Amino acid sequence: MRRPGGSAQIPTGPATPQEMATPAILNRLDLKTLRLFAAICEDGTLNGAARRAAIAPSAVSKRLAELERALGCQLLARGPKGMRPTPAGETLLHHTRRMLASAEQISLELAEHARGVRGFVRVLANLSAIVQFLPDDLQAFLAAQGEIRVDLEERPSTGVVTGVEDGAADLGICAGGTDTRSLDAYPYRRDRLVLVVPAGHPLAGRDSVSLAETLDHDHVGMHRESSIYTALRDEARRLGRPLKLRIHVPSFDAICRMTQAGMGLGVVPEGVHALLGPQMNVAAVPLSDPFAQRTLLLVVRPGALTPAPALLFAHLRAAG
Template identity: 65%
Template sequence: MLPPNILRRLDLTTLRLFVTICEDGTLTKAARNAAIAPSAVSKRLVELEQSLGVTLLVRQARGMAVTPAGETLLHHARRMLHNAELIALELAEHAKGVRGIVRMLANLSAIVQFLPEDLRAFLARQDAIKIDLEERPSGGVVRGVEEGLADLGICAGTTPTRSLRSLLYRRDQLVLVMRPDHPLAGRPELAFRDTLDYDFVGLHAESSIYASVRNEAQSVGRPLRLRVHVPGFDAVCRMAQADMGLGVVPREVFALFGASMDLVAVPLSDSWARRELRIVTRDASLPPAASLLVAHLAQAE
């Protein structure tokens, strides 16, 4: 158990000052933001270091440098401040009559293909719950849930989920999108290795779809002729329409964007192109609102 004097020194004001100093490298901005004299900020930090028994910051010619112990505190301080903000937000929502807030991270595939209808159906039955949804690449979804930034996440099934609990959410099929006059148009399906003589449009470098495409090209010893990275599925289809190259998107995404652009879709026959999207949580003991949403999404398949 921590000594009481340590707990007293880990107050939110001191932690916020410490984080600001670490990020800015100087006491001045932290003091100005908190409307506290620099000498008072310095005194708080000295008392914090004495309470913890470690050196957190070292004065250098160009400002303050963070020690290894300071890096450890910085990591936890950011989480504590974030959680404090969430507490304030959720209590404010309860004051308005909202009985629960679910913090959720999801990759682009889930958000575009399935979540709009699934969340609409959930909220139609649970109108006292509010959902805070943020888009992240699959790896970022897992990290965010692990770090407690969200109650649950949805990521690609190929993403390592480490210690997180994982449940099936949905399945999808990747297709190649292209102009009707592309040499590969009209095929019933294609193996990815047979497409590598042509140019590609890729999603952003952190996307699980781009990682699969890049890894498959490497596994067959062929270069991927990538002409451009784009941030979203609509941009992939738009670039394919402009004859910039082939795009790889989920079948439902093509139905939403590609068909209206007079593009064609050819299914990929590779096993990795038949994907799972999975729900991840830290453990089974979720807040009631989050538990209800997980149960709803797990039945969506």
């Protein structure tokens, strides 16, 4: 720790047992040992893990014993169906899988750099942004920046914020109204929610409709983490009425298909209906409620953008 205007403080006193053990633990968490540990957990036997790694079972046993000794706990227990991880082993296995996946991603990305790729951008976005806006925006970006790779993953808006905060992505796109916590948030796009109804439904010819007018009907809704479902649920509660949700589905095309089949009314972004509604013969009626006018947000960690993500960030802000 450094005092303002002073020199760095040098810790005094003997190291704690935890501090002394940390280097030994880290030295044993090499990728080869972790791969062997994961293989034992997956195969259930030392021999199976040895075959995968093309080494002697005695070498696998030795590495496992050294790892358990360094960590100070038993990682695997023998059972009637082979070796199974202990609670400590489950913890290590969870982190091991993440570390091995990261190591594989590092290998892939460095190979891409060797072939001339200038950078990678990891993006998390909600379904509304992915269906309505990102196909065109990313196509234009990659046409101008062909040496940059974009990894896009769909998550609900709260998951987008968590992922960007945790460093799983460089930037994210979520629904307005989402708690963006420590992230910087910028307007990206605006959209409007519409009610989708079967052709010929009594509401189909309306210029607009309020959610209150739909609450006597069954609804088809998105999954419980969806920002659209949350908005509908909260508005129904404000009105003191139940939302008669007949079924949860995972996607907008499923909402339109279920609506077409007469399972209930649905709510989707207007741009989604423009893409899917006509071919499924479902009509759209604009919702008149204030919550139906939405702003999608572009979120980033403060000061965390490297050159490639910064280029995409600037492009998306300009596109919006």
